[in-house]
Amino acid sequence: MKTMYLIIILLLGSSLLTAQVGTPSVISAKSAGMGETGVTFSDINGIFHNPASTASLQSLSATLAAERYFLGSPIQTFGLGVVYPSGFGAFGLNLQYSGIDLFNTQKIGLSYGRILFDRLSIGAQFDAINIQIKDYGAKAALTFEAGLLADLTRNLRWGIHVFSPANVEWVDGTPLPTVFTTGIAYLPSEKTFLTMEVEKILTEQLGSKLVWIISF
Structure with missing residues (x-):
């Protein structure tokens, strides 16, 4: 039986359309098909969006993501995520690359x-983040991120994620952007998924994403 997807996406706010140096940039294939949402994921795809999403994994899992922003453009991103669940929780490794030869972040x-x-x-x-600029050099910074995932009801899930809440110095004394994301996912059935996320970069205006996925 073939599966078809109807996806309705609403984007509000310019912060969703502009890239910020140092902010999370790699998205999974699942997220790419869902308007770049992901804070409410509860599988391996969530490793790029919310570290709490991997807590329920039962076996060794891995994911690979690659994206090119425009056809023929040299700007591209790559991501690799691996999670090893244990009796003490799930341990993960997350590798990301974004940019071009002249300017990129790892x-x-x-x-x-x-x-x-x-x-x-x-x-x-x-996180250990490094920025590489040709003829300028490299600059590295250490920071952290945290997340929470809660099943409020059988069909309602809430996620929250914060990236770099501390004042971490970046290039030329500029701090790494702090990004707050929260979202609600409604799953009335196995074939219907409705999610909404709100994202706030402290230096940008508020942005939101609404995605409605129906498979049939």
Whole structure:
């Protein structure tokens, strides 16, 4: 039986359309098909969006993501995520690359996710981020991110994620952007998925994403 998808996406706010140096840039294939949402994912695809999303994984999992922004453009991103679940929680490795030869950023993240209660998971990730500019050099910074995932009801899930909440110095004394994301996912059935996310970069205006996925 063939599966077809109807996707309705609403984007509000210019912060969703502009890139910020140092902010998370790699999205999974699942996220790309869902308006770049992901804070409410509860599978391996969530490793790029919310470290709490991997807490419920039961076996060794991996994901690979690649994206080119425009046809023929040299700007591209790559991401690799691996999660190893154990009796003490889920340990993850997150590798990302974004940019071109003249200007690019690399990110290495070590994450940990754990189920606190039946319906509540938390996660954290420590990041090493490096920016490379030709004829200028490289600049590295250390930061962290954290997330929470809660099943409010059988059909309603809430996620929250914060990237670099500390004042971490970046290029020329500029701090790394702090990004807050929160979202709600409504799953009335196995074939219907409705999610809305709100994203706030402290230096930009508020942005939101509404995605309605129906498979049939």
